[in-house]
Amino acid sequence: MKNNHNPKMGIHPTSSECLPARNSSMNTIYKSNRRKLLDSLATNVPLQNVFFNTSVGNGSDRVYGLAWCRVDVSPKTCGKCLNDTITTSLTRCPESKSLVTYLSLCSLGFSNDSFFGELWDSSSSSSNGGDNFDDPLVFSKGYSMMQSLIGNVSSQPLMFETGVVDAGSDGKRYGLGQCRRDISKLDCEKCLEDLLTTYHKFVLNQTWWDMRAMSCGLWYDHVRFYQDDLRENRDDSEVSNPIPSGGEKWYKGDMTLVFVAFLVLHWI
Missing domain, CATH: 3.30.430.20 (Gnk2 domain, C-X8-C-X2-C motif)
Incomplete structure (x- = not known):
């Protein structure tokens, strides 16, 4: 894994990488399930001690997701961070079936394969x-x-x-x-x-x-x-x-x- 150390990028760097899902293409059912999942995360994380994971759908159209906020932020700030992250993610990666994003106050990820319980540490x-x-x-x-x-x-x-x-x-x-x-x-x-x-x-x-x-x-x-x-x-x-x-x-x-x-x- 290479290291890219990039100074003075500002408060919210904007570059991204969106990759297609393995052996699967985006369809309206998956896109609808993804939207439901992301809405559920934004709603439930602030109410569940700042962590929540769930899945929506069945078979190849099932989408898995989790999100968490830093513990010292208010429910309102947590929800705003997640909603802003979701909006940015879907704008930049509208066809993505799997992505991760983390800010200083909140983190979020979703995928068409389950990743619950897995340590994700390939970047930071x-x-x-x-x-x-x-x-x-x-x-x-x-x-x-x-x-x-x-x-x-x-x-x-x-x-x-x-x-x-x-x-x-x-x-x-x-x-x-x-x-x-x-x-x-x-x-x-x-x-x-x-x-x-x-x-x-x-x-x-x-x-x-x-x-x-x-x-x-x-x-x-x-x-x-x-x-x-x-x-x-x-x-x-x-x-x-x-x-x-x-x-x-x-x-x-x-x-x-x-x-x-x-x-x-x-x-x-």
Whole structure:
């Protein structure tokens, strides 16, 4: 797998890759099922502790899908992120039967083959604060906190965990890790550890950064971006944007942000 590290792409990169489904062509029945599935995801994810997976249809016209949001966003923000993602996906890939897309606040994927419970880690992305550098000793404390946090994410019922480290006069550093709830504990840890390994040098000494894949994500900041009880509904004004203007983005894999077919997994 090649690595495409692409700096300063802006808040919402737009390039995509849409591939046809294996041994199958798009028809009106599948397209209708896809629409029903996507509507169901956008409706149910905010109501189901920010994760939901389902399928619609039968036989070759059956479509499988799942979506999740970051745990600290409100139901309204979660639903908006998913609806915006769906609109963009169908506009750019109107004939696609399988794709994945992930933003900082939500992730979504669908396919004509079941992928539930599978770790999808062929690509990922990272953002950081650009010129906003931290003291190396403070960063080291924060990064160690994130490493420790990884081991706790998979043991939580909702597959997320938060962490904080006191840096004295430099304040505190906050972290959050999250995985899709349909993958195993081992796959969750692998996904998060792969993100840290892949992007360590690109977030070095940054005051804020995030790392994301379809199956997991890590978020880190010098300002607190979550509440103590992340299961409580939040006011939308409290939702932080982890990719402010002036930051940088880095990418792994053959896509940008990502619209990518799952079919490679099934062709092998």
